[in-house]
Amino acid sequence: xxxxxxxxxxxxxxxxxxxxxxxxxxxxxxxxxxxxxxxxxxxxxxxxxxxxxxxxxxxxxxxxxxxxxxxxxxxxxxxxxxxxxxxxxxxxxxx
Amino acid sequence: xxxxxxxxxxxxxxxxxxxxxxxxxxxxxxxxxxxxxxxxxxxxxxxxxxxxxxxxxxxxxxxxxxxxxxxxxxxxxxxxxxxxxxxxxxxxxxxxxxxxxxxxxxxxxxxxxxxxxxxxxxxxxxxxxxxxxxxxxxxxxxxxxxxxxxxxxxxxxxxxxxxxxxxxxxxxxxxxxxxxxxxxxxxxxxxxxxxxxxxxxxxxxxxxxxxxxxxxxxxxxxxxxxxxxxxxxxxxxxxxxxxxxxxxxxxxxxxxxxxxxxxxxxxxxxxxxxxxxxxxxxxxxxxxxxxxxxxxxxxxxxxxxxxxxxxxxxxxxxxxxxxxxxxxxxxxxxxxxxxxxxxxxxxxxxxxxxxxxxxxxxxxxxxxxxxxxxxxxxxxxxxxxxxxxxxxxxxxxxxxxxxxxxxxxxxxxxxxxxxxxxxxxxxxxxxxxxxxxxxxxxxxxxxxxxxxxxxxxxxxxxxxxxxxxxxxxxxxxxxxx
Numbered sequence: 219x220x221x222x223x224x225x226x227x228x229x230x231x232x233x234x235x236x237x238x239x240x241x242x243x244x245x246x247x248x249x250x251x252x253x254x255x256x257x258x259x260x261x262x263x264x265x266x267x268x269x270x271x272x273x274x275x276x277x278x279x280x281x282x283x284x285x286x287x288x289x290x291x292x293x294x295x296x297x298x299x300x301x302x303x304x305x306x307x308x309x310x311x312x313x
Numbered sequence: 314x315x316x317x318x319x320x321x322x323x324x325x326x327x328x329x330x331x332x333x334x335x336x337x338x339x340x341x342x343x344x345x346x347x348x349x350x351x352x353x354x355x356x357x358x359x360x361x362x363x364x365x366x367x368x369x370x371x372x373x374x375x376x377x378x379x380x381x382x383x384x385x386x387x388x389x390x391x392x393x394x395x396x397x398x399x400x401x402x403x404x405x406x407x408x409x410x411x412x413x414x415x416x417x418x419x420x421x422x423x424x425x426x427x428x429x430x431x432x433x434x435x436x437x438x439x440x441x442x443x444x445x446x447x448x449x450x451x452x453x454x455x456x457x458x459x460x461x462x463x464x465x466x467x468x469x470x471x472x473x474x475x476x477x478x479x480x481x482x483x484x485x486x487x488x489x490x491x492x493x494x495x496x497x498x499x500x501x502x503x504x505x506x507x508x509x510x511x512x513x514x515x516x517x518x519x520x521x522x523x524x525x526x527x528x529x530x531x532x533x534x535x536x537x538x539x540x541x542x543x544x545x546x547x548x549x550x551x552x553x554x555x556x557x558x559x560x561x562x563x564x565x566x567x568x569x570x571x572x573x574x575x576x577x578x579x580x581x582x583x584x585x586x587x588x589x590x591x592x593x594x595x596x597x598x599x600x601x602x603x604x605x606x607x608x609x610x611x612x613x614x615x616x617x618x619x620x621x622x623x624x625x626x627x628x629x630x631x632x633x634x635x636x637x638x639x640x641x642x643x644x645x646x647x648x649x650x651x652x653x654x655x656x657x658x659x660x661x662x663x664x665x666x667x668x669x670x671x672x673x674x675x676x677x678x679x680x681x682x683x684x685x686x687x688x689x690x691x692x693x694x695x696x697x698x699x700x701x702x703x704x705x706x707x708x709x710x711x712x713x714x715x716x717x718x719x720x721x722x723x724x725x726x727x728x729x730x731x732x733x734x735x736x737x738x739x740x741x742x743x744x745x746x747x748x749x750x751x752x753x754x755x756x757x758x759x760x761x762x763x764x765x766x767x768x769x770x771x772x773x774x775x776x777x778x779x780x781x782x783x784x785x786x787x788x789x790x791x792x793x794x
Contacts, residue, residue: 280366287337307454311397
């Protein structure tokens with residue numbers, strides 16, 4: 219399967235990446251190369267293989283339900299470009 | 314054309330764990346903005362999630378309660394989208410391998426019929442932060458305290474066909490999760506939020522129509538309104554020759570208006586993929602069994618028990634058994650006063666009306682279970698009449714003190730055996746010689762009607778405090794004698 223420029227533009231939009239014409243062409247070529255490899259993998263016989271969610275044969279460790287974090291707001295809020303009343307400020311978003 | 318609505322629900326249930334699903338931040342509500350957002354919750358590079366065992370356990374408890382399949386192995390995935398209250402740029406959720414599959418919830422509808430709604434699945438995920446649009450002069454404020462609060466999203470099959478059925482489903486789920494103590498059930502704080510999928514089709518048609526999704530309804534009433542409006546809107550669109558467009562809609566409960574939020578993105582626009590930071594979750598059979606043996610009483614079982622143990626009508630048992638807090642209040646009142654029927658009447662009548670009017674939860678009722686039990690006792694032992702009991706309830710509601718204090722301070726004690734009542738009865742007879750003569754001359758049928766006049770006079774003189782049985786006895790003796 220090959221990607222067209224339109225699909226690449228749509229994926230770029232979803233990822234909020236701005237690609238100019240040259241970049242878009244280059245990215246399309248590279249993605250198609252990757253998909254070519256994936257196509258090759260698709261040839262493999264996998265009828266008896268369980269889908270793999272993770273390469274390690276391990277299960278997720280669980281932690282106890284305890285509050286272990288303290289308030290770090292003052293450390294972190296200084297990194298934000300704008301804040302007020304304990305809130306991070308961003309350009310207005312209203313749906 | 315005769316239309317049938319088809320309704321499916323997606324319910325976000327906040328799990329009442331102490332800490333977040335993937336971090337050790339507190340989930341307590343009401344804290345200073347961003348004071349409970351750790352580096353992980355903020356999406357800082359280099360942090361890694363660790364799953365909260367209690368979130369998994371609470372999800373399993375729900376699965377057991379709704380007779381669902383608990384996945385022995387489930388997988389977290391990333392749901393990718395950009396929004397300022399989602400710092401990582403993705404929500405950690407589940408898609409292909411959720412923790413709960415299938416299950417069903419039975420509903421007792423108001424017309425007395427029963428219905429079973431099938432569930433598609435339920436999955437674990439994290440909540441987002443909050444966007445605050447007011448008070449930031451044209452900017453949006455972001456509070457990430459809620460980011461990472463564990464949610465279980467319950468997805469029903471499209472088995473409901475009216476707003477009433479959808480509300481009954483929502484209420485039942487609320488009753489189940491609060492009985493399980495996996496959610497505090499506080500709708501005003503967003504502890505349960507409903508997305509409603511609605512489509513219509515000609516009655517008898519099998520294929521589904523195009524559906525719309527109305528998001529983020531946080532009260533049963535708004536949900537009911539939103540569904541009514543949406544069904545009407547779709548019928549108007551189709552009968553006007555148009556087509557329903559698949560879209561996401563927002564409903565404003567204050568105005569009763571809904572509007573298009575966005576035309577639905579395709580599901581794969583979220584580009585889900587398994588989260589590489591989290592291993593598959595394996596749930597051992599032994600852990601499931603341990604949770605199974607520790608299940609609390611659920612609403613359906615409690616309803617049956619209330620009907621049997623307390624001899625309540627099906628209707629009363631249904632009302633009292635749904636919510637754990639209501640059930641606990643009822644049982645506390647009965648334990649004190651021993652009269653289940655009166656307790657049911659008061660709780661489903663006077664108390665429910667006052668709580669609803671004030672939008673107060675029964676836990677916060679100004680008249681607690683001990684006070685209500687005392688009022689019921691005071692009627693039973695003849696201290697007050699049932700009419701005066703309403704006054705006592707009202708005074709207690711207003712904070713005038715305990716029932717006994719109110720009865721004392723307001724002088725509401727019923728006059729019964731005292732000579733005082735006899736004196737008033739004599740006075741009434743002396744003051745109304747014409748009526749007495751008329752009564753004595755009348756036949757039995759007429760007498761019965763006229764008797765009420767004398768009772769009324771005595772009640773008036775005593776301010777309603779006379780024991781009606783005593784009044785009847787005394788008047789009977791003196792008029793007939």
